[in-house]
Amino acid sequence: MIIIMKKVGLIINPIAGMGGRVGLKGTDGGEILEQARLLGAIPESQNRTLITIQKLLPIQEKIELITYPEEMGENIAKKCGFQPTIIGSISKGKTTREDTQKAAKDLLDLKIDLLLFAGGDGTARDIYDAIEDELVTLGIPTGVKIQSAVFARNPARAGELALSFLQKRTIRVREAEVMDIDEDSFRKGIVRAKLYGYLTIPYERAHVQSSKAGSPETENFAHQAIAEEIIENMETNYFYIVGPGTTTRAIMDKLQLANTLLGIDLIYDKKLIANDLNESKLTHYIQGKKAKLIITPIGGQGYILGRGNQQLSPDIIKKIGKDNIIVIATRNKINSLNGQPLLVDSGDKEVDELLCGYIGIITGYREKSIYRVTR
Amino acid sequence: MSPVKNMKVRNFHQAKWDEPIIFELGSKGERGILLPEIENEIEAVIGDGFSKIPKHMIREQVPCLPEISQMQVLKHYLRLSQETLGADLNVDIGQGTCTMKYSPKINEIFAISPKITELHPSQPICTVQGILEIFYKTDLFLREISGLDQFTLQPASGSQAILTMSSIIKAFHDYNGENTQRDEIITTIFSHPSDAAAPAVQGYKIIDIYPNQEGLPDLEALKEAISDRTAGLLITNPEDTGIYNPYIKEFTKMIHEAGGLCGYDQANANGVLGIARAKEADFDMCFFNLHKTFSSPHGCGGPSAGALGVKKELIKFLPVPLVRYNGSEYLFDYNVSHTIGKVRSYYGVVPAVLKAYSWIMSLGREGLEEVSRIAVLNNNYLLKKVLEINGTSAPYAKGHHRIEQVRYSWNKLTEETGITTEDITNRMVDFGFHMWSSHHPFIVPQPFTLEPTESYSKAEIDEYIAGLAKVAEEAHSNPEIVKNAPHRSVVHKLITDSLDDPDKWAITWRSYLKKWKNDRI
Numbered sequence: 053m054i055i056i057m058k059k060v061g062l063i064i065n066p067i068a069g070m071g072g073r074v075g076l077k078g079t080d081g082g083e084i085l086e087q088a089r090l091l092g093a094i095p096e097s098q099n100r101t102l103i104t105i106q107k108l109l110p111i112q113e114k115i116e117l118i119t120y121p122e123e124m125g126e127n128i129a130k131k132c133g134f135q136p137t138i139i140g141s142i143s144k145g146k147t148t149r150e151d152t153q154k155a156a157k158d159l160l161d162l163k164i165d166l167l168l169f170a171g172g173d174g175t176a177r178d179i180y181d182a183i184e185d186e187l188v189t190l191g192i193p194t195g196v197k198i199q200s201a202v203f204a205r206n207p208a209r210a211g212e213l214a215l216s217f218l219q220k221r222t223i224r225v226r227e228a229e230v231m232d233i234d235e236d237s238f239r240k241g242i243v244r245a246k247l248y249g250y251l252t253i254p255y256e257r258a259h260v261q262s263s264k265a266g267s268p269e270t271e272n273f274a275h276q277a278i279a280e281e282i283i284e285n286m287e288t289n290y291f292y293i294v295g296p297g298t299t300t301r302a303i304m305d306k307l308q309l310a311n312t313l314l315g316i317d318l319i320y321d322k323k324l325i326a327n328d329l330n331e332s333k334l335t336h337y338i339q340g341k342k343a344k345l346i347i348t349p350i351g352g353q354g355y356i357l358g359r360g361n362q363q364l365s366p367d368i369i370k371k372i373g374k375d376n377i378i379v380i381a382t383r384n385k386i387n388s389l390n391g392q393p394l395l396v397d398s399g400d401k402e403v404d405e406l407l408c409g410y411i412g413i414i415t416g417y418r419e420k421s422i423y424r425v426t427r
Numbered sequence: 428m429s430p431v432k433n434m435k436v437r438n439f440h441q442a443k444w445d446e447p448i449i450f451e452l453g454s455k456g457e458r459g460i461l462l463p464e465i466e467n468e469i470e471a472v473i474g475d476g477f478s479k480i481p482k483h484m485i486r487e488q489v490p491c492l493p494e495i496s497q498m499q500v501l502k503h504y505l506r507l508s509q510e511t512l513g514a515d516l517n518v519d520i521g522q523g524t525c526t527m528k529y530s531p532k533i534n535e536i537f538a539i540s541p542k543i544t545e546l547h548p549s550q551p552i553c554t555v556q557g558i559l560e561i562f563y564k565t566d567l568f569l570r571e572i573s574g575l576d577q578f579t580l581q582p583a584s585g586s587q588a589i590l591t592m593s594s595i596i597k598a599f600h601d602y603n604g605e606n607t608q609r610d611e612i613i614t615t616i617f618s619h620p621s622d623a624a625a626p627a628v629q630g631y632k633i634i635d636i637y638p639n640q641e642g643l644p645d646l647e648a649l650k651e652a653i654s655d656r657t658a659g660l661l662i663t664n665p666e667d668t669g670i671y672n673p674y675i676k677e678f679t680k681m682i683h684e685a686g687g688l689c690g691y692d693q694a695n696a697n698g699v700l701g702i703a704r705a706k707e708a709d710f711d712m713c714f715f716n717l718h719k720t721f722s723s724p725h726g727c728g729g730p731s732a733g734a735l736g737v738k739k740e741l742i743k744f745l746p747v748p749l750v751r752y753n754g755s756e757y758l759f760d761y762n763v764s765h766t767i768g769k770v771r772s773y774y775g776v777v778p779a780v781l782k783a784y785s786w787i788m789s790l791g792r793e794g795l796e797e798v799s800r801i802a803v804l805n806n807n808y809l810l811k812k813v814l815e816i817n818g819t820s821a822p823y824a825k826g827h828h829r830i831e832q833v834r835y836s837w838n839k840l841t842e843e844t845g846i847t848t849e850d851i852t853n854r855m856v857d858f859g860f861h862m863w864s865s866h867h868p869f870i871v872p873q874p875f876t877l878e879p880t881e882s883y884s885k886a887e888i889d890e891y892i893a894g895l896a897k898v899a900e901e902a903h904s905n906p907e908i909v910k911n912a913p914h915r916s917v918v919h920k921l922i923t924d925s926l927d928d929p930d931k932w933a934i935t936w937r938s939y940l941k942k943w944k945n946d947r948i
Binding site: 107110205206208209211212221383386387390391409410412415418419420421422423424 | 616623627631632633634635636637638640645647648649651652842845868869870872907910920
């Protein structure tokens with residue numbers, strides 16, 4: 053019998069997670085890393101990656117594990133019992149984000165089936181910069197900052213999901229957010245995340261799906277249904293400000309308009325006015341005009357304002373008014389909040405309070421949910 | 428450690444037959460029954476029987492049905508039955524929200540009596556007085572149980588009863604000239620999915636309410652949802668969390684003040700028979716699933732009976748005919764002034780109604796209430812014991828009793844071991860237990876829903892608990908055996924990802940040939 057070997061790539065950011073134990077917020081930047089080392093930080097990523105790849109041992113004969121030398125994957129793969137294929141070269145003990153990016157590109161060239169990477173949000177960003185959505189990837193959470201939805205809940209779950217995907221028990225994939233915090237602000241205590249891009253990850257159903265409730269709807273179908281509802285009810289004489297995200301993208305796709313996945317677009321009378329607007333340009337367009345805003349919660353935490361869409365400043369929100377804010381989200385996305393409310397963090401207390409309370413979320417064609425919003 | 432002492436989990440191994448689909452069996456010309464030739468005397472009176480059929484009704488091609496002998500049919504279905512885990516075989520409390528209770532076998536004997544099977548719905552009314560009496564009295568019983576004023580037994584399922592309720596809501600607003608304006612139905616996310624789906628089919632916009640921290644539908648959210656566009660509320664109570672909504676009267680009051688109607692989904696009535704009624708909660712309509720609460724079998728998705736009751740103001744909208752009694756005979760009443768028409772042909776699913784009638788008659792008023800009290804007692808015993816199993820929790824309403832079922836979570840166990848609800852469901856099969864996978868709306872992480880009803884003995888409930896405890900223990904000591912389960916079932920592992928891919932569906936033999944065998948006939 054011919055066994056088709058699956059190629060699995062492994063990239064470890066060896067310094068991810070070192071900041072956490074010593075009270076630093078992330079290890080981006082050489083200075084901070086040195087500080088972390090002086091404070092006695094030890095690499096967390098090796099042991100956590102071990103937990104993940106141990107889950108793949110039952111199929112080790114059927115996979116080729118390809119990784120970078122030493123602490124970027126080789127050491128832990130061998131410790132686990134794999135005989136990995138080693139590619140590339142590094143300066144031991146002095147790896148940088150360029151090494152992560154180069155490793156990702158090298159693995160892309162080898163046409164691997166799945167890329168496992170261990171790190172935090174910064175690592176996810178590096179992977180995204182290198183390969184965008186060219187590969188199916190999955191993050192092993194080992195960093196301090198884990199805002200991105202590309203990470204499994206924990207290293208064990210990452211291993212189980214990878215195993216399931218490689219055994220073709222999980223065959224779907226989905227786009228998941230790469231979120232990035234400005235680390236300079238973060239260390240000053242100001243949380244400001246932005247949506248950086250999307251990586252393709254194996255689709256893990258949050259919960260066991262229902263047979264009674266009919267066939268489980270895919271995110272794609274749900275996006276289409278929401279887009280249909282929005283477009284059907286679009287009013288003339290209104291500007292529609294379309295926020296970032298894959299949910300809002302479906303509206304633009306259906307209208308056959310160019311879309312900025314990570315930015316703010318503006319349409320009027322179902323025609324494109326401008327793409328990727330910043331605050332001032334947006335203000336210029338809607339000044340003195342009637343406008344509605346279409347937004348969707350970003351990431352797994354339920355922020356509708358203040359994460360990934362900072363272009364929508366408090367002034368703009370005030371101009372638009374609460375009644376003209378249309379929140380859209382698939383039911384899966386709402387349910388993944390496990391009952392936690394939607395959040396706003398516009399940077400302006402008055403605006404946040406304006407939006408707190410209850411809001412209708414469009415969840416499908418002629419369907420909406422009433423949901424709580426808090427600061 | 429198991430919360431039940433000295434309870435052994437039995438090993439189970441399912442038969443596996445590798446049985447073909449019936450279309451692949453038999454041979455051309457093979458027959459199960461050879462019908463006798465028409466006799467000369469009959470032919471002389473009615474002719475050959477075919478020439479009177481209008482030409483456009485005679486099919487041009489012979490249907491592609493299986494051609495197979497009786498004995499092969501019998502063996503085929505017996506083998507298939509051995510490959511299922513039916514309600515009469517296992518402790519079926521893992522199918523929470525389905526109220527899997529014992530369907531007394533005596534009622535099957537009634538239903539297969541020629542007195543029932545030989546009835547034709549077009550028979551003269553004077554020849555069907557017996558079954559009409561049963562329909563009429565079942566209606567009276569349900570009026571007592573709900574406090575409402577008239578029932579129709581025509582809907583063949585709970586979902587069809589919900590569709591009927593939304594049809595009545597539409598007819599009511601049409602009658603009042605407000606139909607165009609009122610185009611929204613409010614429901615809750617923990618109500619049954621059909622409470623949203625059926626009115627959506629009707630053309631209504633759907634607004635759903637999420638629960639608050641206590642797991643109850645959020646009253647403040649309801650206020651936000653209500654407007655002059657509200658046509659009505661369709662709500663389950665208790666919801667599948669097993670928590671009774673003590674504010675339900677507030678809900679109905681607010682909807683009524685806004686001009687809407689309130690429909691009560693009583694598919695979860697097994698814990699409230701004789702205890703709480705639709706009338707006292709100010710509902711305008713309610714329905715019962717005779718195939719759940721009233722012991723008629725579920726029938727693998729029907730047909731069954733969603734008995735729908737209304738307040739007297741709404742009787743004029745009910746489907747026709749209604750069964751009435753004029754003091755000397757039972758009759759059909761088609762004179763319903765603003766009827767929504769029919770929701771299915773004829774009068775309802777006779778065997779399902781008959782079995783429910785028999786069940787109610789065997790219990791009486793006190794018996795029905797006792798059913799609910801035992802169902803609630805069983806459920807709360809189960810709740811206490813399940814929560815003693817490492818890794819379980821019962822989100823919401825901590826420290827409170829539940830009604831007839833509980834939506835539990837394995838989330839803690841999953842966090843600790845990586846073993847999910849799906850894995851546990853698969854492993855339970857190895858011990859002859861079924862644990863269902865329907866836990867809409869999937870807000871509770873790693874959910875499982877148990878409903879022990881009144882039917883199961885303490886020993887059976889303990890056996891089920893011991894099964895759960897064993898698998899939870901294995902999740903720590905031998906997770907691989909759980910991950911790779913089932914080991915002793917017909918199918919080792921089901922990959923369900925393609926279930927939502929229409930290109931891969933093959934729900935008929937013809938579509939299978941077309942999609943998978945490239946057959947273009």
